[in-house]
Amino acid sequence: MTQAVRKPTTEAWQDEIDAALSELEARKDDWARTSNAERIDILQQIKTNIMQVAKTWAKTASANKQIPSGSPLEGEEWISGPYAVLAACNLLIETLRGMDGKRFLKGLPIRDLPTGQIAVRVLPHTIWDYLLLSGVSAEIWMQPGVTRSNLAQNTASGYDVAPEKRKGKVSLVLGAGNIAAISPLDCFQKLLTENQVVLLKLNPVNEYLADVLEPGLRPLIEFGALRIVKGGVDVGEYLCTHPIVEEIHITGSVASHDAIVWGTGKEGQNNKKAGTPKNKRRVTSELGAVCPTIVVPGPWSSADIKFQAEQVATQKLHNSGFNCVACQMLVMPENWETTDTFIQVLEDTMANAPDRPMYYPGASDRVSDYMSKYPEGKRISTGAHDSERVVIPFRPAPKDSYAETQEVFAPVMTQMRLPAEDAESYLRAAIAYCNDELYGTLGANIVIHPATKRQLGAKFDELLAELRYGCIAVNAWTGVGFLAVQTSWGAFPGHSLDDVQSGIGTVHNTFMFDKPERTIVTAPWRPFPRTLLSGGLTLLPRPPWFVTNRKADIVGKLLTRFTYRPSFLKLPRIFLNALMG
Secondary structure (H helix, E strand, C coil): CCCCCCCCCCCHHHHHHHHHHHHHHHHHHHHHCCCHHHHHHHHHHHHHHHHHHHHHHHHHHHHHCCCCCCCCCHHHHHHHHHHHHHHHHHHHHHHHHCCHHHHHHCCCCEEECCCCCEEEEEECCCHHHHHHCCCCEEEEEECCCCCCCCCHHHECHHHCCCHHHCCCCEEEEECCCCCCCHHHHHHHHHHHHCCCEEEEECCHHHHHHHHHHHHHCHHHHHHCCEEEECCCHHHHHHHHCCCCCCEEEEECCHHHHHHHHHCCHHHHHHHHHHCCCCCCCEEEEECCCCEEEEECCCCCCHHHHHHHHHHHHHHHHHHHHCCCCCEEEEEEECCCCCHHHHHHHHHHHHHHCCCCCCCCCCHHHHHHHHHHHCCCCEECCCHHHCCCCEEEEECCCCCCCHHHHCCCCCCEEEEEEECCCCHHHHHHHHHHHHHHHCCCCCEEEEECCHHHHHHHCCHHHHHHHHCCCCEEEECCCCHHHHHCCCCEEECCCCCECCECCCCCCEEECCCCECCEEEEEEECCCCCCCHHHHHCCCCCCCCCCCCCCCCCHHHHHHHHHHHHHCCCHHHHHHHHHHHHHC
């Protein structure tokens, strides 16, 4: 059977989808009842298959995003494509191997938080984490009610049912058009955590991924647990209302989510107002946000300013700004003597970052619409595409919340300045601003000097607890929380279908925690070797995901090969190129 829907204007594609869904329905209970050993074997086969198509995957994605061949930017496609999927396979295999008695939880460090919740450290976890991500850590904060004593009961609950008693479901995954790993990782969530078979509909923007995902995920397709199709809106609408589809997961926009749940036009508005969904299936989602970066005043050196400017530039320009977790609102202290200097260095960094076009449909129109509302925005020269990076100073006027509520999904960054008497009062004000004024709860970044953080002491965790986002990155970018697939990924819990914000539910989370609240990612303030001058022990140089990394393509390729088959012998070449980046 052909997996790709080639002609969505004919009736043939409906027959094709009906057949695919019927095949999935016939195998859903068989999949749910597979043993852990069978699933491990399938993941091992997938690893081999993914490695065989990894180069084609990275090169094809780069070409379709108009990244020049040989550009360091190709590293983005290695790392956010095959590398992330291989990492997920490794971690899921480890979890499945330790599933009996939830042995995989043993050894995970747990600490108590000021809120009464617990935090479980999931990174670093292996010797390779300590070596390759030196100084980077990640915790998952559990929802209230999850304790040290009941953590196991709130983890991988789908595996608490004996295999022979499990009942499967048919789920629809509507893939994202921007980051290549999103679709396969979303499928893993349904297949391996929720015991569901999957029909994956690729987004038309990156449906070229079918050519690598079909051979890469062939073991799941051969089992009858996965089907992959292409198509436009009409195919999506047909799938969302198909009687065989029992659950839906979407990565996309609020408008698409609401069209699925409530319907379109006047009918959709009336359904939403009445609280009567047109589509009564369970719908989980990841929908983006106006994501902030909070810069905290402190004793920054010139080298600190330069490095953190690269950090913030990456938060905006990675993937040309087409990330649901890209920084859109840069929150700066108004009366800090370093603010203007930092902004100037940031603009220079953005101007000098590798040139690339805006490949995502509608981006130019979105930038124009944004600029029409804020004509004071500063266009940053970038060579061939000199009108495609914008920094906008923003002051909210009465009834003007466009910049705070509309995700632009393009290389546009808005700057908001808040008064700063001291670090603590400023951070409290910035957190309140992000919580109360900005749309969505997917990810937030905090840039804070170690001395300032030490000064805050235990109050820092208390402040983090007030910041209601599903992923918070401290001196890092929340995109790292996406790539580190052992972390949970999704909106802060509590949204509803009628006010969905950044979505409902989480994905990734390879330890399969049932009730994660948020992920906290922390990275070193300074890169190696400069960190040694301040007594730090981290060996992490300029990270390979930085848009300023000159060797990102080589490091991305080497990391992918290493993740497929880790070896100490592969480390020297990775370290050498990382240092040269």
